[in-house]
Amino acid sequence: MTPRRKRLFAILGILAGVGIATAVALKAFDNNLQYFYDPSEVASGKAPSDKAIRVGGMVTKGSVARAPGSLEISFVITDFAKNVTVKYNGVLPDLFREGQGIIAHGQLKDGVFVADEVLAKHDEKYMPPEVAKSLKKQAPAPAPEGRT
Amino acid sequence: MHDFLDMGGYGLYVWPSYGLAAAVLAWNIWSALRLQRIALEHARRRVAIAKSDAERAAH
Amino acid sequence: MATWTWFHKLSSPPHFYRIAGKMIPWYAIPAALLIVAGIYGGLVAAPADYQQGEAFRIIYVHAPSAWLSLMCYTTMAVAAAVGLIWRIKLAHALAAATAPIGASFALLCLVTGSLWGRPMWGTWWVWDGRLTSQLILFFLYLGYMALRSAYDDLQRADRASAVLALVGVVNVPIIHFSVYWWNSLHQGSTVIRKDGPAMPPSMLVPLLMCFAGFTLLYAALACVRVRAEVLNRERNATWLKELSPS
Numbered sequence: 001m002t003p004r005r006k007r008l009f010a011i012l013g014i015l016a017g018v019g020i021a022t023a024v025a026l027k028a029f030d031n032n033l034q035y036f037y038d039p040s041e042v043a044s045g046k047a048p049s050d051k052a053i054r055v056g057g058m059v060t061k062g063s064v065a066r067a068p069g070s071l072e073i074s075f076v077i078t079d080f081a082k083n084v085t086v087k088y089n090g091v092l093p094d095l096f097r098e099g100q101g102i103i104a105h106g107q108l109k110d111g112v113f114v115a116d117e118v119l120a121k122h123d124e125k126y127m128p129p130e131v132a133k134s135l136k137k138q139a140p141a142p143a144p145e146g147r148t
Numbered sequence: 149m150h151d152f153l154d155m156g157g158y159g160l161y162v163w164p165s166y167g168l169a170a171a172v173l174a175w176n177i178w179s180a181l182r183l184q185r186i187a188l189e190h191a192r193r194r195v196a197i198a199k200s201d202a203e204r205a206a207h
Numbered sequence: 208m209a210t211w212t213w214f215h216k217l218s219s220p221p222h223f224y225r226i227a228g229k230m231i232p233w234y235a236i237p238a239a240l241l242i243v244a245g246i247y248g249g250l251v252a253a254p255a256d257y258q259q260g261e262a263f264r265i266i267y268v269h270a271p272s273a274w275l276s277l278m279c280y281t282t283m284a285v286a287a288a289v290g291l292i293w294r295i296k297l298a299h300a301l302a303a304a305t306a307p308i309g310a311s312f313a314l315l316c317l318v319t320g321s322l323w324g325r326p327m328w329g330t331w332w333v334w335d336g337r338l339t340s341q342l343i344l345f346f347l348y349l350g351y352m353a354l355r356s357a358y359d360d361l362q363r364a365d366r367a368s369a370v371l372a373l374v375g376v377v378n379v380p381i382i383h384f385s386v387y388w389w390n391s392l393h394q395g396s397t398v399i400r401k402d403g404p405a406m407p408p409s410m411l412v413p414l415l416m417c418f419a420g421f422t423l424l425y426a427a428l429a430c431v432r433v434r435a436e437v438l439n440r441e442r443n444a445t446w447l448k449e450l451s452p453s
Contacts (some may be wrong), residue, residue: 004293005292007291007292011288011291025400034407038421060263093329094231095259095328119329120329121392122259123405124396124397124405126259127256127410129257129420155262157261158261161323162264162322163320165318165319166268169272172311173424176311180402180428180432181431184431185431187438188438190439191271191449195448203331
């Protein structure tokens with residue numbers, strides 16, 4: 001084996017070693033790397049109660065209810081399998097609307113998620129408003145957000 | 149013009165982004181040219197010194 | 208065998224110095240035209256987004272800088288490997304020249320992303336997979352440059368920093384796939400997608416111009432920086448005498 005060959009294999013070995021070690025570490029910490037739980041995980045009890053967590057899903061159409069005279073708001077988020085009701089009192093991001101993906105930070109209390117922060121998630125699709133309008137006329141169902 | 153600067157209310161976020169992009173591009177060009185200038189200067193000085201050394205040795 | 212002779216010829220410093228010098232305008236001029244046209248297209252000609260309005264225009268500097276920061280790191284790692292295996296000094300010079308460029312675009316990507324996230328997501332920063340791994344990329348660049356500057360001996364600096372560049376390259380696929388592997392706030396890729404870009408041509412064309420312009424700018428900057436590195440490394444080579452007098 002020439003020294004050049006030796007160095008080539010040494011480098012391939014380093015890369016493979018670091019790659020495998022990283023893959024194992026990422027696999028082990030998989031749950032901590034999830035930025036949020038989706039409603040199915042909440043329903044199956046994977047998400048801890050009475051502990052600060054994040055849940056994410058799409059705001060169900062027609063579920064947004066505001067208490068008159070205050071900022072308090074409640075809405076339902078869904079991953080098209082399960083639903084979670086969210087209660088929130090505070091400022092909403094500009095993109096918050098029905099049919100939008102959102103991520104809420106807070107605690108699960110008796111099956112209701114009490115949020116102290118709501119972030120809007122948007123997808124990777126961009127289009128001019130006119131195109132969006134004509135698309136909506138043709139096919140009203142929006143694409144699901146979040147984990148795919 | 150006012151509408152363009154306002155960016156639909158997002159001017160405060162759009163313009164600093166583009167401003168920083170311009171600054172990063174300018175820094176990259178400036179620093180690369182500066183490195184080139186310094187390297188050329190030093191190389192020429194080394195060549196000149198080597199030449200004068202050689203001439204002195206010949207005398 | 209022809210490619211090998213070509214490769215060895217290019218990797219000889221005087222030959223590279225001449226060729227790279229000739230190439231600079233061929234990269235720099237199209238880069239300038241593409242960036243100006245792309246930025247004009249993004250700021251003025253492209254329509255606003257149906258959801259994000261005018262704020263989406265940040266994509267025209269954010270996405271190309273993200274791309275360039277990843278491309279620079281990959282280039283750096285490949286050059287480092289070539290330098291280690293074949294002991295080619297020019298490859299180490301390329302890796303060293305690439306690091307500050309990549310670092311500056313990684314920073315630009317992080318800051319513009321933050322400026323975009325505040326109005327759209329409702330936050331400047333979150334510790335999700337994508338944002339965290341991109342921040343690590345920035346720190347890898349800083350670590351690479353700090354490691355180089357810690358050595359006085361150029362050859363040792365080359366080898367030590369090359370190992371760091373190689374080890375850090377595992378972060379590159381993590382950045383790209385982070386949004387698919389884990390739930391994250393950051394959305395998926397718009398341009399590199401199974402079903403093709405999720406954008407109409409009126410928005411996509413200026414974006415692609417910015418991608419191409421940034422990439423060509425990197426090529427021009429790398430030529431200038433590697434030439435400077437070559438001059439500093441070839442301290443007493445005879446071919447330096449042919450340099451045109453100032």
